[in-house]
Amino acid sequence: MTTQLVWFRNDLRLADHAALIAAAGRGPVAALFVLDDETPAAWKMGAAQRWWLHHSLASLGASIAARGGRLILRRGRAGPMVRALAAELRAEVHTLVHHEPWAVTQLAEAGAVTPHLGVTLARPNSVLSGTGGRYRIFTPWWKKLLEQMPPPRPLAVPGINWADAGSVASDDLASWGLLPTAPDWSGGFADWQPGEDGAAARLADFARRAARYDAARNLPSVEGTSRLSPHLALGEVSPNTAWHVIADAVGEAVAEPYLRELGWRDFAANIIEQFPDHGDAPNRAAFNDFPFIDDPAGLKAWRDGETGYPIVDAGMRQLWATGWMHNRVRMITASFLVKHQLIDWRHGERWFWDCLVDADYASNAQGWQWVMGSGVDSSPFNRIFAPVGQSAKFTAADYIRRWVPELAKLPDDAIHAPWEAGVGLIRAGVKLGRDYPQPIVGHEAARARALAAWAQVKAG
Ligand SMILES: Cc1cc2nc3c(=O)[nH]c(=O)nc-3n(C[C@H](O)[C@H](O)[C@H](O)COP(=O)(O)OP(=O)(O)OC[C@H]3O[C@@H](n4cnc5c(N)ncnc54)[C@H](O)[C@@H]3O)c2cc1C
Structure with missing residues (x-):
């Protein structure tokens, strides 16, 4: 045979x-x-x-x-x-x-x-409009995808008759040097369990929490999402399996917000099939001439989690320490880089690519282009996240305490904007500029500068 x-x-x-x-x-x-x-x-x-x-x-x-x-x-x-x-x-x-x-x-x-x-849940090129065209906007695409859902039930591991490949040359995995050594920065990755068994365990754990997903998924202080993304990115679990395990656990109606996120993953694959250079080129031509600022010090502060905005710094430090960042905080940190700092989204995208254990070309490019406003389906550029408002709205105080421990003693109402904390800072023993940075940009000034840049682009 x-x-x-x-x-x-x-x-x-x-x-x-x-x-x-x-x-x-x-x-x-x-x-x-x-x-x-x-x-x-x-x-x-x-x-x-x-x-x-x-x-x-x-x-x-x-x-x-x-x-x-x-x-x-x-x-x-x-x-x-x-x-x-x-x-x-x-x-x-x-x-x-x-x-x-x-x-x-x-x-x-x-x-x-x-x-x-x-x-993917379905072949991207099988989700077509009535006229046979490809979709570029999520919601109609999702409605159309649902006509093919649920996906087939996952297939079991087959009985396998192995070929005699004992004499075939094979590299030693250790010789590939995939693990960091000097320095070994992976100490904070210890909670992950890569591999098929780890993926199954995480999915089973999430199935027990999935009924609370919709209420908790935007709150970085709680474990509200599945954290299955690195397992999906390396294919240790199929999206069909994730779909059925969660739909079976809580029913398809309750599972819908989660299943829709799996849909975003498929949608990203649909977009890169149409725009293979999605990671490098804005979908909207107007953004080719966006007046980004060359600011290496600002980029370093963002990467290091030293911007002086606690929610941004918490996210960037979580990313560095664990290889993962909460989705809400990905949006906030990305928005801060491209709008408050006016730094080219591709610098942020590359940093995420290098730091994320769930790095996925399609989802990463889609996330960055969505935030920038340059994607086919994206948030308008003039929608500028206020980091302090987002931090308070999504009750990120405990998340900040974990990742920015120098602010841990500040009360909830002061931790989102320590520069406004006044006597609270003294009580917590925090000196801005010594223990924690002053904000590198002011929100209102940064917002006005971003809108002026956008106006310049629109004027051509
Ligand atoms: C700037 C930016 C960059 C991003 N880069 C990546 C990336 O490189 N890799 C990646 O997998 N996701 C990326 N995302 C999407 C999202 O942040 C992560 O998929 C999510 O945080 C993973 O956590 P989770 O598994 O707990 O998600 P859950 O909330 O449990 O979602 C379930 C699954 O759906 C998928 N998913 C969820 N949200 C999205 C989304 N917006 N787009 C595409 N798929 C999604 C993931 O596979 C995820 O595991 C990015 C988002 C932004 C804003």
């Missing part, structure tokens, strides 16, 4: 993996992962996600070994590598369809490969 090569990409799981199931049904299976830093070029995987990848591959390799198989690891340009190994094993190749522009290139370069669906 012909050997079947399963080419794993960012779909590092055995359950609900259509390529693995198809392969197992046709013959003896060999499993491959290629670390490809070449085809994505400037979008090669960032540092935080490389940490995740190491552990996820170790987990997948162990699962395959426990079933009697072996995960072959290779490093280099994926397309030619797959082609060469397929020739060596005289194998037919199966993989899941991914939507990043470099993933499309990899597939095109890999030769005869059978692609399967499993990264």
Whole structure:
């Protein structure tokens, strides 16, 4: 029987993996992962996600070994590598369809490969308007997607007859140097459990909390969201599985706000299929000439969580320490960079790419272009988040205490804007400018400057 090569990409799981199931049904299976830093070029995987990848591959390799198989690891340009190994094993190749522009290139370069669906809830190019066009606005797209929902129920791990791949060359995972060493900044990542088992455990935990999702998802001080994003980004759990586990736990109606967020993930894939350079180029041409400011010191203050705005600094420090940031705070920190600081959104996008364990080309670009106002479906530029107002509205005091401990003693009503705290600062023993920075920009002045920049763009 012909050997079947399963080419794993960012779909590092055995359950609900259509390529693995198809392969197992046709013959003896060999499993491959290629670390490809070449085809994505400037979008090669960032540092935080490389940490995740190491552990996820170790987990997948162990699962395959426990079933009697072996995960072959290779490093280099994926397309030619797959082609060469397929020739060596005289194998037919199966993989899941991914939507990043470099993933499309990899597939095109890999030769005869059978692609399967499993990264999104539906094929992005199957969600079409009445006239057969692609959608660029979320709400009508979501309504149309729902006509195909629920997605198919997840498929179990198949019985697998492994190919004899013992003599095939494979890299040693440790030799890839995916883990940070000097310095090792991953101490704050200890709460994560990369891999398929970790994904299942997190999903099960969230299923117990999912009924409260709609009420709690915007509150960074509580664990209101699933935190499943890094597992989804590396494909350790399929979106179909997430959909059904949560819909079964709380009913589809109660689950709807969560399922809709899964929909945003699919929508982002739909957008990058239409705009492959979404991570680099604004969708709206007017933004090509936006008068951004070159401000390296301001960018550093933002990255380091030293802007003097507690909610912004808490978010940036959470990102650095844990590789993840709450969605509400992603919006606030991103808005602060592009509107209060007038710094090019692509600097922020790149920083997120390097720091996020859930870095996803489509969702990240969509998030940044949404905040900037330059995306096809985005918040208007003149909607400028007031960081202090957002912080108070979404009761972020405890979140700030955790990530900006120098302000921990301030009472709830003072912690969002310490420069206004007056005697509260003295009581808490905090001296602004010494213990914690003064705000690097004033909100009203920054707002006026941003609106003036926008007016300049509109005037052409
Ligand atoms: C500037 C900015 C950058 C972002 N970058 C990324 C990124 O690189 N990777 C990423 O996965 N998400 C990104 N997001 C979207 C969102 O912030 C995260 O998906 C979410 O915070 C993950 O936490 P969770 O798993 O607890 O989400 P939940 O609230 O539990 O949502 C469920 C799932 O839906 C998906 N999802 C939720 N919100 C969005 C969204 N707005 N767009 C696309 N998918 C979504 C995620 O896969 C998530 O796990 C970004 C948002 C912004 C504003």
